Amino acid sequence: MKTIAILSGKGGAGKTTLAVHLGVAAENAGLTTAIIDLDPQASALTWGDTRQKETPAVVSAQASRLPQLVDAAKQSGADILFIDTAPHSEAAGLVAARISELVLIPCRPAILDLRAIGATVDITRLADVPAIVVLNAVPARTTLAEEARAAIATYQLEAAPCQLGQRIAFVHALTAGLTAQEYEPNGKAAKEIMTLYQYIAKQIGV
Numbered sequence: 001m002k003t004i005a006i007l008s009g010k011g012g013a014g015k016t017t018l019a020v021h022l023g024v025a026a027e028n029a030g031l032t033t034a035i036i037d038l039d040p041q042a043s044a045l046t047w048g049d050t051r052q053k054e055t056p057a058v059v060s061a062q063a064s065r066l067p068q069l070v071d072a073a074k075q076s077g078a079d080i081l082f083i084d085t086a087p088h089s090e091a092a093g094l095v096a097a098r099i100s101e102l103v104l105i106p107c108r109p110a111i112l113d114l115r116a117i118g119a120t121v122d123i124t125r126l127a128d129v130p131a132i133v134v135l136n137a138v139p140a141r142t143t144l145a146e147e148a149r150a151a152i153a154t155y156q157l158e159a160a161p162c163q164l165g166q167r168i169a170f171v172h173a174l175t176a177g178l179t180a181q182e183y184e185p186n187g188k189a190a191k192e193i194m195t196l197y198q199y200i201a202k203q204i205g206v
Contacts, residue, residue, distance in 0.1 A: 001074045002204045003081045005096035006104045007123060007131075010116040011087040014106035014136035016043040017170055019084040023056040024179040025197035031079040031206065036061055036069055038096065039086035050177030063092035070099055080206060090123060097127035102204055105157075106136045109148035121155050132203070134196065135163035162195045 004022075006015045019035050026033045033056035037044040048058030057078075061069050066083070073081050083096045097103050103124045107113050117133065124131035133152050138145045145163055152159045164170070165188060173183035180189035 001078050001081060002102075002206055003070060003083065003100040004102050004104060004200070004204070005083040005085060005093075005100040005129075006106065007085050007093045007097060007120050008106055008117070009087055009090070009093075009119045010113055013087070013108060013113060013116075014134075014164070015039075015084050015087075016047070017136065017164075017174065018104055018106050018134060019044055019082045020047055020056075020058075020174070021170075021179045021181070021193045022197055022200065023080075023082050024181060025193055026080045026201075026206075027056055028181070029197070029201070029206075032077055033057075033080050033082070034059070034073045034076075034078040035082045035084060036066065036073075037084045038063055038066070038089075038092050039084060041086070044084045047174055047177055050175075052177065063089075063095045066092075066095050066099060080204075090119065093120065093123050094127055097123055097129050100127075100129055102200070103127075103129050103131040104200070105131055105133045107133050107148070107152070108137045109135055109139075109144035114148060114151045117152070117155065117157075121157055130203075131157060132200075133157055133159045135159065137166040138163050139166050160196060160199055162192065162199055164192050164196065165189065167192075
């Protein structure tokens with residue numbers, strides 16, 4: 001089983017959006033997927049409760065229970081596990097990072113968000129786990145993405161070559177217990193998620 005932690009010290013960066021969209025993308029690729037929601041706000045769990053489909057499985061938990069839940073997911077036959085973490089929780093983030101093969105750091109292309117990833121980068125280095133920044137909510141027809149990539153490079157950190165745009169399909173889909181690829185299969189958001197999933201899958205070898 002492959003485990004991916006999604007970390008960001010800043011709220012609203014897009015952790016839950018990544019977790020559920022990549023989880024469904026993995027399901028669509030034929031993998032058995034699980035999501036563990038460590039955020040007390042339980043956004044991923046709420047999405048799962050709203051969802052009519054039973055998969056991917058979403059479980060809410062505290063970080064102290066994470067090793068047992070990861071083992072349970074593995075024993076139940078999960079191929080890939082996504083851990084949705086809470087903002088402003090370095091201890092839980094470190095637990096999640098240490099148990100994962102890869103950390104994804106969602107980041108909006110704004111100065112406060114870019115400055116905030118420094119603490120998350122420190123966590124991944126302490127855990128000695130590879131990390132990739134995923135630019136999220138990128139406005140169309142601007143140079144913000146290029147400027148953000150230059151800023152990310154100063155952390156000596158890799159940024160995914162693909163990005164997620166600032167698209168209303170993500171909002172509408174999550175509200176309905178869906179993902180963009182289910183809500184609007186031929187839309188730009190769905191294509192961005194598929195491109196990102198294929199890139200991530202290649203990184204972890206699935």
